[in-house]
Amino acid sequence: MSLTSAQRAVLSNLGPGPLPPTYFQKSQSLPMNTIVRFVPQQTAWIVERMGKFNRILQPGLAILIPFIDRIAYVKSLKEVAIEIPSQSAITADNVTLELDGVLYTRVFDAYKASYGVEDAEYAISQLAQTTMRSEIGQLTLDHVLKERAALNTNITAAINEAAQAWGVTCLRYEIRDIHAPKPVVEAMHRQVTAERSKRAEILDSEGQRQSAINIAEGKKQSAILASEAERAEKINRAAGEAEAILLRARATAAGIEAVARSIAEGRDAAQGAVSLSVAEKYVDAFAKLAKEGTAVVVPGNVGDIGGMIATALSVYGKVGDAQAKTMARHILEQGKVIEPAPQGGSAEAAKGPKLAPTPEKAT
Incomplete structure (x- = not known):
């Protein structure tokens, strides 16, 4: 690169020896003063006049004075x-x-x-x-x-x-x-491995815990549904039994009402029939006690058969004593006579009273 006359004058004044790098080395890569220069975009040119800062050239056309102005610095404004x-x-x-x-x-x-x-x-x-x-x-x-x-x-x-x-x-x-350092890196790797193993075990335990909770929840729901089904079944059965009892009660009430109506329509005949039925049932029940059990409860008036029948008939509540005795005598005449149990502590006495055979009519 050829030197200008001004540069040759400076070199002659300096004499032999190395040149200042901060001045001439930079000037070799700097734009020359050609009077008319075009400054590129995003670039700032520092102009010195006679070695002193003069101005900053902005992008565009620039006019320089030859030999006096010098482009000292070129700064890029880009990142x-x-x-x-x-x-x-x-x-x-x-x-x-x-x-x-x-x-x-x-x-x-x-x-x-x-x-x-x-x-x-x-x-x-x-x-x-x-x-x-x-x-x-x-x-x-x-x-x-x-x-x-x-x-x-x-x-x-x-x-x-x-x-x-x-x-x-x-x-x-x-x-x-x-x-x-390598030992630190290895320790960090071991730490990461241990941390991941820990998290894996925690996740595994959480999964098992959730599984157990789900199973228990399923059993709970199953038990609740089973109990509700059983409860509904009991309620339905109870409702059915209640309805059956109600129907039986209604039927019984209807029967009682019919009997009462019959009694009201034919009082004497109906009372006699009812008294006879009550007396027969009482005697049959007492006979069963005498047959089946070895130890029975014996009424105090077991010797008085007529009195027993009269007592049974008096349970009916609407039969007088005279009518009860009459009905008892009628039953005895039909043939069902109860012999009194022998006194004493024999085995026959312990068995209680026994029914006497019905006398047969002479042919």
Whole structure:
């Protein structure tokens, strides 16, 4: 690249020796002063006039004075990704980690970015590394792994606080990789395995518990349904029995009413028939007691057969004593005579009274 006359004059004044890198090395990649220049979009050109800051060229047409104006700095206003190299950091629980990341920055003030710091990109990179080590030292390993987003936010805030004077803003910082020592990684793997085994056992026990609850609930519902069915059956049976009893009571009442009506229509004849029926049933019942049992309850007037029959007839309640005795005599005449039991303690006496045979009529 050919040098201008002004540059040759500067070189002659400097004499032999190395050239200042910050001035001439940058000028080799900078646009030359061709009087008329076109500034690209999202780019800021810093113009120095006679070595002093003059102005910032905006995108578009720019007119420069030859030999006096010089384009000293070219700053891109686009977002730039800066790779942060891997570095060591010690956590709060004394675990050494290897971390690297990516930093996204953008120039918001071309003047400060040119004259506020020698190399803005290098300064931002070093600031990001020191800030990351500081933030990692405040957290344990578990928090570093779980709170990566919060860690990125804290690093971004710390970088922005220091980079304001450089005309550069940090948009975001992302931790890319975290490398822990091998023993720590193995311990973490064992911990994860144990935790998963624990959760599997808990889920298995929960499944068994739920299964037992479902089975018990099913048995409960089955028992409830069975008891309700039994209850309904008993209610239906009781209702049927009640209805049957009611029907029998109605039938009995109807029969009694018919008997009462018959008695009312033919009082004397009906009373005689009823008295005869009551007396016959009383004698038959007493005869059965004498046959079936060895020890029986004997009425006090067992010797008075007529009196017994009269007593039975008096149960009817509507028969007088005279009529009862008359009916008793009539029964005796029919042939059913009860002999009194012999006195004393013999076995025959213990058997109670016995019926005498009916006398046969002479032929």
